[in-house]
Amino acid sequence: MSPRSASVNEELRRRSQARLLEATVELVDERGYEATTLADIADRAGAARGLVSYYFPGKRQLLQSAVHRLMHQEMEAGLNREPLTTDGRERLARAIDAILGLARDRPRLMRTHMAGILTAEGFVQCPEQQRLADVWRRTVTEFGSTDPEADYVLLRALLMGAVVAILLPGAPMAPERLRAELFHRYGLDWSLGAPPCPEPPSGAPSRSEG
Template identity: 35%
Template sequence: MPSVRGGLLGPARVRTPRSVPPGLEERAAIRLPRSASTNAELREKSRERILAAALEVFAEKGYEAASISDVTERAGVSRGLVTYYFPGKTRLAAELLDRWLDGIAGIIELPGTADERLAGIIDGALMAAASTLPIQRLAISLMMQPGTHPVFAEVEAAKSARLSQVEDAIRSIFAARGAPDPTVEEMLLRATLEGITVKMAIYPSTFPLEAIRHRLYAGYALPTPTTPLPIHSPPPDRLRAH
């Protein structure tokens, strides 16, 4: 659960037919009279295509090395369309971070007892760490690099009220479990899950996520999970990047 202040967008590569210049379809769509709902749907599809392309490009090249031209080419749209929706590379990153933080917030919206909710948070964070590596890596990068940390701080500030609800929800779980200091417990859980996410981003093929999951359950005196998470998880050995 990288930073409290996470499936997002799958790879989306849309190729414009060779006989149609890039951006022509979008310009035609703007010229033709359409209903408000149809126009809204087209705008949303264009935004999603651009965001999916941006996530791919940022993951492959890194945020600093990537350019709007790279995103434009990957999305198969005109540069003008990209800058219309996202006037600058930082706005693309901010939108991706915004959705990532929404994903974190969604993890705690679980029913059940305090133990069931805690187990759900652990599983949700581990699943996010394993299944959304591109956005996890982007978020970690933006948080830690001096040149991009302000982008992360801006998005985090905009989400402050929602993220405070997340913190309070986790603290209420620990309070219900009888923890003497729910605030410290919430911070410790968050730091633990953040560390796991970083390790997964670096060592996705060798990190023993299922074994770590069992250890977390035991550490919080939760019932041993009977069903493994539907993700690749090698047995514990040595962490090596590939």
Template identity: 35%
Template sequence: MPRSASTNQELREKSRERILAAALEVFAEKGYEAASITDVTARAGVSRGLLAYYFTSKQAIAAELLDRWLDGITAILTIQGPPDERLAGIIDGALMAASATLPIQRLAISLMMLPTTHPTFAKVEAEKSHRITEVEDTIRTIFEARGAQDPAIEEMLLRATLEGITVKLTIYPETFPVEEIRRRLYQTYDLPEPKEPLPVPSPPVDRLRAKP
């Protein structure tokens, strides 16, 4: 019995998602530059031809993963409430995302930094420019409502701080004290102390050291 169009579409989506998941695993393990299309097809359990049906190159796979990463950042646009609650939500959301999605964070950071792949990151960022501008303006509006003298600088400083935290967390996931850093950020912005800790691993404050 022939499959319906909806069944075929569902199977195609599952194959595409399997390829993306496999690519993310391989990129995280080997690094983007060292990983090959053969590595991805072997991990996904698909033929090279099927992968080529969805993605023209390794760069195209990375671009799709980056696209989703940027979509995750724009999720802060949905946070509602008074300015302090929205700012706390942005901080918590960024820390949660960094803790829960380390492989994609590592990929994004590596693609941003490497001269050979920075153009891929820049291209995806340009395609998402409108949404990123919305994120920037949302954060600036929050700081403006809180009485900041220069909301644009405050927005840049917050994002740079959170991105720096993400970098450290990807390098030192076993020793980075997420909860204590979170509470220090709350103090920096005169936010009420959080009532509950974030549901992510958070070792006590000691020293940042990578585990072999």
């Protein structure tokens, strides 16, 4: 049997990593971070335990990569859903809704992710995070940014703050109110994206003035 080509090996590596990242998201969402072991992840992914350590330096880094991949997937799904659009305002609204939707729908996973970023491990500049960042830069450029790097970093900070506020134990804020504030900041109509209700919450702005 002839040896596999480099391209075939690369595709096999990509698929193995994808299975591990998907298994991480599933298990942490189901059981929590502490109750999920690297062996559990490998077993769920149908991979050898050694592959986890081969691809990722540790469980925290694996989780960050997995969540960044999920965020990327959710954003791309929102941006590419029908009807397709090139309107920068609509696309920014869809991207914001993708992230707020994850905080609303998968609180355990997103709370664990944010806790990891705020601990000593900090923010991991992994390939999955870079792919996510590229989508954000493209989105703010489509919105009209002349400095996409700076505007992406600011939007990332605002979204991280919103996600923390949604997930804050004991004092959470309603995702609808935070959405209204973000849309106000960027001058977006409430009806853009995937509004969770027909109208913004009482007293909350729906778009920027001026």
